Amino acid sequence: MKKTKKKKKTTQIVKAVRRLPLKDRLDEIDNEVKEKTFDNFYGSRLRILIGKWEKGEAISGEFRGVNSPPSYRQLKKQTGRDHTSLKTWHMLYKKYPNRNDYLPIAEEEAQSWTNKVFANAKVTPELEEPETPETPELPEGKFNVIYADPPWKYADTCEAGAIQGKGADKHYPVMSIQELCDLSISDVVCDNAVLFLWVTSPFLSACWPIIEAWGFEYKSSFVWNKVRHNMGHYNSVRHEFLLICIKGSFMPQDKKLNNSVQTIKRSLRHSEKPEEFRKMIETMYPKSKKLELFGRKKVTGWKVWGNEVDNELD
Numbered sequence: 030m031k032k033t034k035k036k037k038k039t040t041q042i043v044k045a046v047r048r049l050p051l052k053d054r055l056d057e058i059d060n061e062v063k064e065k066t067f068d069n070f071y072g073s074r075l076r077i078l079i080g081k082w083e084k085g086e087a088i089s090g091e092f093r094g095v096n097s098p099p100s101y102r103q104l105k106k107q108t109g110r111d112h113t114s115l116k117t118w119h120m121l122y123k124k125y126p127n128r129n130d131y132l133p134i135a136e137e138e139a140q141s142w143t144n145k146v147f148a149n150a151k152v153t154p155e156l157e158e159p160e161t162p163e164t165p166e167l168p169e170g171k172f173n174v175i176y177a178d179p180p181w182k183y184a185d186t187c188e189a190g191a192i193q194g195k196g197a198d199k200h201y202p203v204m205s206i207q208e209l210c211d212l213s214i215s216d217v218v219c220d221n222a223v224l225f226l227w228v229t230s231p232f233l234s235a236c237w238p239i240i241e242a243w244g245f246e247y248k249s250s251f252v253w254n255k256v257r258h259n260m261g262h263y264n265s266v267r268h269e270f271l272l273i274c275i276k277g278s279f280m281p282q283d284k285k286l287n288n289s290v291q292t293i294k295r296s297l298r299h300s301e302k303p304e305e306f307r308k309m310i311e312t313m314y315p316k317s318k319k320l321e322l323f324g325r326k327k328v329t330g331w332k333v334w335g336n337e338v339d340n341e342l343d
């Protein structure tokens with residue numbers, strides 16, 4: 030008797046689920062699959078990577094404080110692990126002796142690996158699509174220093190010729206060259222002004238129409254040596270350009286000339302530019318009205334425009 034009741038209940042649930050429109054039911058299953066498996070994939074991959082670091086740390090212990098350090102051949106005999114793995118784990122630890130320095134690298138790699146696996150399985154790990162870009166109104170008034178870091182739209186999902194990591198479009202909405210040209214930047218620029226424009230190597234030739242559309246002429250550039258590399262299609266990329274473009278005439282107000290190559294280790298936040306460059310611009314043009322385009326945080330002394338910064342609070 031009891032058994033029959035239980036069976037009836039299950040059938041009812043199945044029927045209730047079946048009553049859902051097919052699309053909703055499929056979406057529901059997809060979401061469950063994504064929610065459960067994505068976390069597991071990511072977590073497992075992260076654990077494997079951290080495990081490699083831990084094995085490197087353990088191997089390092091064998092080398093510490095001994096007069097004649099063991100060879101990998103000896104370690105291979107001792108542990109039954111192959112020579113290449115032992116060396117790779119050891120090198121990994123030597124590169125990141127501090128666990129906290131390695132963690133963000135491991136997280137990024139685990140994320141990128143998981144995304145690749147899910148892309149091949151035709152399942153997108155992100156449950157929510159990034160919102161469609163919204164272009165806020167440009168600020169009122171005219172500015173004579175413009176500092177811009179556009180959200181370049183890469184043809185593939187990799188950037189700066191990089192084959193590692195995720196594309197910019199996974200982090201924020203991106204814009205085509207035409208969309209960037211179409212922004213009415215020239216309306217907010219004084220007759221005599223300077224534009225500092227961040228550009229990655231793949232966009233070096235493509236950015237010229239933008240400079241022109243905004244009313245500027247290219248004059249010179251800084252090179253940011255980011256120290257940390259990204260693997261590229263043609264080389265190992267560790268630099269970005271900051272182009273100096275002029276409208277009318279607008280020479281720096283400070284006599285000191287800055288080194289054209291600036292070596293500053295890049296942070297692990299996607300696209301983040303070092304504050305040192307902003308400080309350099311402020312020193313070059315202390316008496317100016319400054320506008321940052323595509324900025325992400327409010328800064329004293331600057332009008333910051335972008336879809337991630339809350340201008341209401343200015």
Ligand SMILES: C[S@@+](CC[C@H](N)C(=O)[O-])C[C@H]1O[C@@H](n2cnc3c(N)ncnc32)[C@H](O)[C@@H]1O
Binds near residue numbers: 162179180302334336
């Ligand atoms: C390359 S990032 C800027 C990074 C910034 N310079 C930093 O150091 O953190 C580009 C920014 O432009 C924003 N963006 C994308 N599309 C936009 C649009 N249509 N209008 C305004 N901002 C946009 C992105 O959301 C992102 O915050």
